[in-house]
Amino acid sequence: MLLCVLSAAIGHAEPSEPVRAPDGSRLDRIQPVHDRVSDMFVYSAAMNTVIRSRVLRAADPNAPAPTLYLLNGANGGTEGSWYDETDVAEFFRGKQVNVVIPIGGGGSYFTDWAFDDPMLGRPRWTTFLTAELPPIIDSALHGSGANAIAGISMAGTSVFQLALAAPGRFRAIGSYSGCVRTSDPMGQAFVTAVVARQRGNALNMWGPPDDTRWAANDAYLHADRLRGTAIYVSSGSGVPGDLDTPEGTHGDVLHLTWQLLFGAPLEAIMNMCTRELRERFSQLGIPATFDMRTTGTHSWGYWQEDLHRSWPIFDKALTAVG
Numbered sequence: 001m002l003l004c005v006l007s008a009a010i011g012h013a014e015p016s017e018p019v020r021a022p023d024g025s026r027l028d029r030i031q032p033v034h035d036r037v038s039d040m041f042v043y044s045a046a047m048n049t050v051i052r053s054r055v056l057r058a059a060d061p062n063a064p065a066p067t068l069y070l071l072n073g074a075n076g077g078t079e080g081s082w083y084d085e086t087d088v089a090e091f092f093r094g095k096q097v098n099v100v101i102p103i104g105g106g107g108s109y110f111t112d113w114a115f116d117d118p119m120l121g122r123p124r125w126t127t128f129l130t131a132e133l134p135p136i137i138d139s140a141l142h143g144s145g146a147n148a149i150a151g152i153s154m155a156g157t158s159v160f161q162l163a164l165a166a167p168g169r170f171r172a173i174g175s176y177s178g179c180v181r182t183s184d185p186m187g188q189a190f191v192t193a194v195v196a197r198q199r200g201n202a203l204n205m206w207g208p209p210d211d212t213r214w215a216a217n218d219a220y221l222h223a224d225r226l227r228g229t230a231i232y233v234s235s236g237s238g239v240p241g242d243l244d245t246p247e248g249t250h251g252d253v254l255h256l257t258w259q260l261l262f263g264a265p266l267e268a269i270m271n272m273c274t275r276e277l278r279e280r281f282s283q284l285g286i287p288a289t290f291d292m293r294t295t296g297t298h299s300w301g302y303w304q305e306d307l308h309r310s311w312p313i314f315d316k317a318l319t320a321v322g
Contacts, residue, residue: 236296
């Protein structure tokens with residue numbers, strides 16, 4: 001009876017087996033939001049908690065569909081997510097792809113932490129996003145097994161780390177306004193500040209600055225291992241652009257002020273990081289698409305545009321045969 005209810009909620013034929021992963025992670029429940037949008041709650045055995053994801057079903061829920069995971073930034077989506085801040089619901093309407101937006105993980109860099117943290121708990125996001133969640137999504141949503149992942153800001157770093165941690169799990173990755181280099185002094189200082197802003201302690205994530213975990217999770221150092229993955233990287237310059245106006249923020253003066261005072265210098269830093277990564281990829285001869293905008297701050301309007309521009313790359317990778 002339970003499976004029948006779940007099947008009705010997600011709109012396809014009843015699964016032949018309970019929706020769970022071998023490690024004990026399982027589909028806890030699904031709450032319909034409206035139309036083809038639901039909140040899927042998945043128990044993570046690694047984190048011993050239930051994680052919510054906003055899910056947008058593929059156009060034909062009865063046919064196999066690839067999955068695009070969209071990661072939020074430093075607040076984990078609790079103060080504005082892809083679904084709330086962009087047109088993803090409309091943009092993906094009619095497209096044969098499941099879109100999954102995990103909620104949570106603020107300040108975690110979506111990685112597996114070395115130690116539990118007094119404020120952030122037991123972050124084991126790499127395990128969740130690469131080993132626990134995908135098989136459950138595929139089972140519950142008729143997934144094809146083809147995945148792509150994209151993220152903004154903090155998560156623009158994480159998508160590279162996740163691809164390195166689970167080779168072959170993601171056919172394509174998209175990094176919007178991220179800073180990939182994490183183990184040099186500037187990178188460590190930046191990561192520590194992002195984690196601290198969410199009241200976490202980066203020492204619990206990858207240890208002290210001389211711990212080998214920092215270098216192990218630095219995608220800049222291990223970029224050669226990303227060959228064969230479709231990659232899209234974008235950044236604005238920090239110079240205010242068309243979306244950094246009253247019209248661009250729909251009259252939200254407070255939001256516009258944030259974009260100009262904080263989003264502009266922050267994006268300038270992201271631009272510097274992205275240029276370093278582009279040079280690194282060029283030196284190694286790794287194909288990737290770099291979209292370096294001449295204007296733009298660290299804000300949702302530009303990330304929405306980035307998603308639109310990168311979708312053809314993801315679509316091609318997700319639907320490739322073999």
